[in-house]
Amino acid sequence: MLEQFARLNAKTVSLKISGNLPLLDVTDLCGVLALLDEHHSWYIYAMIEQRRAYNMELLHKYIQQLVIQEMRKREFKSRKVKLMDFAYGVTKAALFAHFNPRGKCKVCNGLGFKAAKRCEHCNGKGTREYNWSEKVQYGFPSRRDLTRDWYRKSCGYYDQFIESILHEIAAELSEKLNKVRKQAIAYKRLESAVLFDDDL
Numbered sequence: 001m002l003e004q005f006a007r008l009n010a011k012t013v014s015l016k017i018s019g020n021l022p023l024l025d026v027t028d029l030c031g032v033l034a035l036l037d038e039h040h041s042w043y044i045y046a047m048i049e050q051r052r053a054y055n056m057e058l059l060h061k062y063i064q065q066l067v068i069q070e071m072r073k074r075e076f077k078s079r080k081v082k083l084m085d086f087a088y089g090v091t092k093a094a095l096f097a098h099f100n101p102r103g104k105c106k107v108c109n110g111l112g113f114k115a116a117k118r119c120e121h122c123n124g125k126g127t128r129e130y131n132w133s134e135k136v137q138y139g140f141p142s143r144r145d146l147t148r149d150w151y152r153k154s155c156g157y158y159d160q161f162i163e164s165i166l167h168e169i170a171a172e173l174s175e176k177l178n179k180v181r182k183q184a185i186a187y188k189r190l191e192s193a194v195l196f197d198d199d200l
């Protein structure tokens with residue numbers, strides 16, 4: 001999916017584009033984004049490194065609101081961190097980890113599966129995970145008193161919650177992209193069918 005969207009940004013260097021002739025053009029890709037809520041655009045632009053910091057910040061604001069809602073729903077209170085700071089920190093840590101994967105998972109070598117089974121080490125993602133102490137450092141840098149155990153117990157649920165929001169955004173983008181791609185294939189067939197008829 002990213003390979004397709006990377007064409008929206010000529011400067012995307014971290015993604016290799018395969019040599020195949022593209023079926024979709026940039027207009028189609030913009031059309032996909034126009035069909036979805038704006039947080040999908042923030043997600044994809046951050047992914048393809050188009051104004052990454054700016055788009056990650058917009059995404060951060062959006063997700064932080066969802067985290068606060070979820071905290072209220074679960075009547076969650078942190079004794080150590082204020083509600084707003086908690087939501088801000090956990091969102092920052094989870095977003096950072098999502099957009100800056102640290103290379104391939106050592107167990108499955110980035111494949112996400114091993115011997116036809118989902119890799120348990122990386123949960124099928126294929127990327128190397130940040131550990132809890134790195135997340136606490138990134139999300140709450142001024143709080144030396146917070147431990148990795150604290151992050152696991154207090155933030156663990158919300159960290160997963162954020163990760164599932166991001167996965168849902170990616171899945172929706174992928175689904176819409178596939179739909180447009182199918183339309184493009186059907187149109188190509190139609191076009192060649194018409195040409196064929198003309199030949200007769």
Ligand SMILES: [Zn+2]
Pocket residue numbers: 105106107108109110111112113119120121122123124125126127
């Ligand atoms: Zn793995």
